[in-house]
Amino acid sequence: MINIIVQKTIDSLNKNNMAGFYVDSIAALHEVIRSLIHKGETIGCGDSVTLEQTGIFDLIRAGDYRFLDKHKFGMTHEEKQEIYFQNFRANTFLTGINAVTMDGKLFNIDGNGSRVAPIIYGPEQVIAVVGTNKIVSSTDEAITRARQVAAPLDAKRLGKNTPCTKLGKCIDCKHNERICNDFVLITGQFKKDRIKVVFIEGSYGF
Numbered sequence: 567m568i569n570i571i572v573q574k575t576i577d578s579l580n581k582n583n584m585a586g587f588y589v590d591s592i593a594a595l596h597e598v599i600r601s602l603i604h605k606g607e608t609i610g611c612g613d614s615v616t617l618e619q620t621g622i623f624d625l626i627r628a629g630d631y632r633f634l635d636k637h638k639f640g641m642t643h644e645e646k647q648e649i650y651f652q653n654f655r656a657n658t659f660l661t662g663i664n665a666v667t668m669d670g671k672l673f674n675i676d677g678n679g680s681r682v683a684p685i686i687y688g689p690e691q692v693i694a695v696v697g698t699n700k701i702v703s704s705t706d707e708a709i710t711r712a713r714q715v716a717a718p719l720d721a722k723r724l725g726k727n728t729p730c731t732k733l734g735k736c737i738d739c740k741h742n743e744r745i746c747n748d749f750v751l752i753t754g755q756f757k758k759d760r761i762k763v764v765f766i767e768g769s770y771g772f
């Protein structure tokens with residue numbers, strides 16, 4: 567059963583012209599994702615531990631889609647750059663989100679902007695998969711969560727030498743490998759339901 571906090575967050579997203587879904591299992595998540603994309607479509611994606619953990623990348627690879635797969639082994643920097651530009655013309659862009667506020671806003675930190683840029687503009691639809699652990703009560707809490715929880719863990723995952731990978735917290739470094747360059751709060755959409763947030767019960771991603 568959907569809990570009151572998730573329902574309130576979905577209602578708030580709706581008021582901001584974004585759609586919200588709730589699932590309580592990975593199988594149900596796959597069903598929702600399959601229902602939102604169509605055969606032959608071009609699918610882009612951002613880096614996302616949540617998408618990895620929930621098997622969404624594998625679901626897309628196994629399906630009848632044109633997947634702009636930035637994780638292919640041996641891909642060159644130039645090939646990745648090309649995919650980043652193609653993402654803007656994708657039918658669907660799949661992503662995680664660092665935090666979702668109960669008043670229906672999405673907050674993300676990004677390093678080079680290749681994840682947040684297509685969320686903001688380009689793809690016909692954006693599907694964000696978000697563990698219920700990412701729901702927060704306010705924008706301030708979203709920023710704190712993203713900076714003090716998500717970014718240090720992400721820096722570690724990426725093998726960066728930034729201070730947070732040793733300290734386990736953000737000290738707003740000026741390190742040349744700093745991954746926190748873009749702080750993006752999305753508060754609404756012109757096109758209704760272009761952004762769809764699928765909440766999955768449990769703790770996923772950072």
Ligand code: SF4
Nearest residue numbers: 717730736737739746
């Ligand atoms: S600003 Fe620096 S210390 Fe803080 S999370 Fe980002 S990379 Fe780590």
